Amino acid sequence: xxxxxxxxxxxxxxxxxxxxxxxxxxxxxxxxxxxxxxxxxxxxxxxxxxxxxxxxxxxxxxxxxxxxxxxxxxxxxxxxxxxxxxxxxxxxxxxxxxxxxxxxxxxxxxxxxxxxxxxxxxxxxxxxxxxxxxxxxxxxxxxxxxxxxxxxxxxxxxxxxxxxxxxxxxxxxxxxxxxxxxxxxxxxxxxxxxxxxxxxxxxxxxxxxxxxxxxxxxxxxxxxxxxxxxxxxxxxxxxxxxxxxxxxxxxxxxxxxxxxxxxxxxxxxxxxxxxxxxxxxxxxxxxxxxxxxxxxxxxxxxxxxxxxxxxxxxxxxxxxxxxxxxxxxxxxxxxxxxxxxxxxxxxxxxxxxxxxxxxxxxxxxxxxxxxxxxx
Ligand SMILES: Cc1cc2nc3c(=O)[nH]c(=O)nc-3n(C[C@H](O)[C@H](O)[C@H](O)COP(=O)(O)OP(=O)(O)OC[C@H]3O[C@@H](n4cnc5c(N)ncnc54)[C@H](O)[C@@H]3O)c2cc1C
Numbered sequence: 001x002x003x004x005x006x007x008x009x010x011x012x013x014x015x016x017x018x019x020x021x022x023x024x025x026x027x028x029x030x031x032x033x034x035x036x037x038x039x040x041x042x043x044x045x046x047x048x049x050x051x052x053x054x055x056x057x058x059x060x061x062x063x064x065x066x067x068x069x070x071x072x073x074x075x076x077x078x079x080x081x082x083x084x085x086x087x088x089x090x091x092x093x094x095x096x097x098x099x100x101x102x103x104x105x106x107x108x109x110x111x112x113x114x115x116x117x118x119x120x121x122x123x124x125x126x127x128x129x130x131x132x133x134x135x136x137x138x139x140x141x142x143x144x145x146x147x148x149x150x151x152x153x154x155x156x157x158x159x160x161x162x163x164x165x166x167x168x169x170x171x172x173x174x175x176x177x178x179x180x181x182x183x184x185x186x187x188x189x190x191x192x193x194x195x196x197x198x199x200x201x202x203x204x205x206x207x208x209x210x211x212x213x214x215x216x217x218x219x220x221x222x223x224x225x226x227x228x229x230x231x232x233x234x235x236x237x238x239x240x241x242x243x244x245x246x247x248x249x250x251x252x253x254x255x256x257x258x259x260x261x262x263x264x265x266x267x268x269x270x271x272x273x274x275x276x277x278x279x280x281x282x283x284x285x286x287x288x289x290x291x292x293x294x295x296x297x298x299x300x301x302x303x304x305x306x307x308x309x310x311x312x313x314x315x316x317x318x319x320x321x322x323x324x325x326x327x328x329x330x331x332x333x334x335x336x337x338x339x340x341x342x343x344x345x346x347x348x349x350x351x352x353x354x355x356x357x358x359x360x361x362x363x364x365x366x367x368x369x370x371x372x373x374x375x
Pocket of ligand 1: 010011012013014015016033034035036039040041042043044045046047048049050051052170171172173203204205206207208211231273315316317318319350351352353354355356357
């Protein structure tokens with residue numbers, strides 16, 4: 001083991017790429033290690049591509065702060081770098097009076113988080129979206145959509161321009177604390193290879209709990225165990241995309257945002273994601289769950305969409321800290337010095353709104369890195 005890096009980032013999803021674009025500075029040796037053949041093959045390319053506004057999350061939580069800051073930074077980044085986006089706005093709609101009470105609470109939470117929102121009269125709702133049905137609704141003008149692939153390419157380009165080395169087909173299989181940093185063992189066909197790094201950043205997404213454990217963290221005690229939830233999407237055909245002008249969401253039940261209207265940058269319409277717990281990775285969409293789709297509140301809000309318009313499409317798997325039916329858990333982003341692991345930064349449970357938060361998380365982590373390297 002003779003090679004020594006300053007900063008090593010594990011995982012080239014949107015979070016690892018965003019961090020790599022921020023922490024690379026002149027004279028720093030930065031490595032981004034990715035087990036797959038290329039970047040962004042897991043959560044970061046299998047999501048709703050929504051630029052969230054910051055409505056849902058507990059006040060003063062990292063999720064609320066990172067999402068709100070990320071929302072502004074992301075629009076700026078898209079504008080400056082020619083990344084396709086649309087600030088199309090979204091409407092959250094209640095389809096009955098019980099939901100209307102929850103909608104009111106959500107509106108107050110969003111306002112409390114500093115998000116610009118507008119409660120709509122039924123007339124305004126009808127003017128904005130003549131094809132939705134509901135008893136109450138509010139508008140979030142700062143919600144939008146982004147081309148997530150183009151966003152990742154932008155972070156990748158910036159990281160490379162700043163001198164970061166991106167290494168694919170390289171899986172981290174061992175981490176040992178040594179004097180002045182970490183010895184990182186990687187599986188790099190045809191064999192294994194070890195090197196030393198001063199700072200190690202764990203952005204391993206679905207596997208970030210396992211990587212934390214590899215580094216010596218007791219993940220049961222730290223409460224870092226991840227639970228995988230698969231979210232399935234259905235494409236909507238029949239020209240229904242022309243009947244809807246913005247993203248439409250139901251009132252959430254528990255921590256799930258609920259099956260909602262998604263548009264990609266070409267205004268292709270999908271509904272999803274319908275989430276359920278899984279133990280293994282398979283992105284096949286199980287058509288037997290179509291019934292649950294048809295019973296979801298969004299179908300009541302959108303009578304223009306008929307069951308025959310829906311076809312199984314894609315899915316994504318989310319790395320969640322809460323178990324099913326557990327309540328809110330915040331992002332974990334921390335320097336692990338108090339666990340006897342100085343120089344190790346953990347990012348665990350970076351689920352939605354992780355895509356939106358990526359530029360803000362990168363700034364936050366960059367401050368932690370500067371503190372470590374300048375101490
Ligand atoms: C269905 C779904 C819908 C979502 N919708 C939205 C949305 O609309 N808006 C929003 O803001 N967010 C959304 N999200 C959340 C967002 O996609 C994630 O927060 C974000 O992509 C997380 O990025 P990441 O880089 O942490 O993880 P990932 O994209 O999963 O990347 C982690 C990377 O680490 C690599 N890796 C893992 N272990 C190792 C190892 N040992 N060695 C080397 N590499 C390793 C993996 O191969 C992977 O490439 C959604 C997520 C899902 C699943």
